[in-house]
Amino acid sequence: MASTSESSVFDVVVIGAGPVGLASAIEVQRRGFSAVVVDKGALVNSIIGYPTNMEFFSTPELLEIGGHPFPTSHYKPLREDGLDYYRRVAFAENLNLRLYERVVGLEGEPDQYEVVTEKGRIQCRYVIVATGFYDVPNYLRVPGEDLPHVTHYYKEPYAHTGQHVVVVGAKNSSAKAALQLLRAGAHVTMVVRGAAVSDSVKYWIRPDLLNRIKEGRITAYFNATVERITPDAVEIQTPEGRHALPASYVYALTGYHPDFSLLAALGITCQTDAAQTPTHDAETLETNRPGVYLAGTVCGGLNTSRWFIENGRYHAQVIAARLAGEQAPELPEVLQPVQLSK
Known part of the structure; x- marks a missing residue:
């Protein structure tokens, strides 16, 4: 796995080191782009936060990324299986990971962007935002919610x-x-x-x-x-x-939502619909900022059950094909929105 001290100039910056972010980095690398994955937390940070021995709702073949088989002795993988699988895939693909590095903004123009983090700046041509939603709870907003218990x-x-x-x-x-x-x-x-x-x-x-x-x-x-x-x-x-x-x-346990403050810091607007859907083209996944794309759950805004690993992972192929000037791949039916919330 590449060192975080290497050059901070890349073709693509992927924000979010979850399964869809990793899949995005894999797909663009395979098309000859240099890529770095930046995350404010650990590798697949959301899965680390899942309950101990939690069972995924999907069978292993529907959670695979990059064509890597997901071996497990269970009909449906456990949290621990997922943690091991995505770590091994990231290492096998030699992904450049910059973990525990929070993104705070995006400056510049298309093809000459600078992703601003708490640790520095990363120059790039394109940005893929695959930040999910699990890190931002829906608060009750009542007295005592901040108590330690x-x-x-x-x-x-x-x-x-x-x-x-x-x-x-x-x-x-x-x-x-x-x-x-x-x-x-x-x-x-x-x-x-x-x-x-x-x-x-x-x-x-x-x-x-x-x-x-x-x-x-x-x-x-x-x-x-x-x-x-x-x-x-x-x-x-x-x-x-x-x-x-x-x-x-x-x-x-009242649910979670995307980090809208981060989207705003990146210059991505949201619609006025009930889901506060981030602005993006449904076919290309490009946002209102040219060269900045969305992938995975974040595409659904507050409708967090619209995209999951099972269908969101295909966003990586769509975006990578777009960047490479290829025809978008013909995707399976599973790409359509499904109810797969935890």
């Missing part, structure tokens, strides 16, 4: 045995966390803004959660909103009135 990321249940835990939300992440916490011996209460557990929860998870709620092993409050979090309780408003729920820990 409140988090927007779930890792594992074992520290909560015998404790009262409140889970806010009712989509896939919340559902899986509530079930794991229950089976690790926690007393679990769910606070759900809607009238029911979301229909988007995977078909093998939703019945399990509904049955645990029905039998009373998990308490759930629907049409409920969090008003305040204290060191030992979550105060909520429901159609039946206010309740104070005992809580030694709170998982506010």
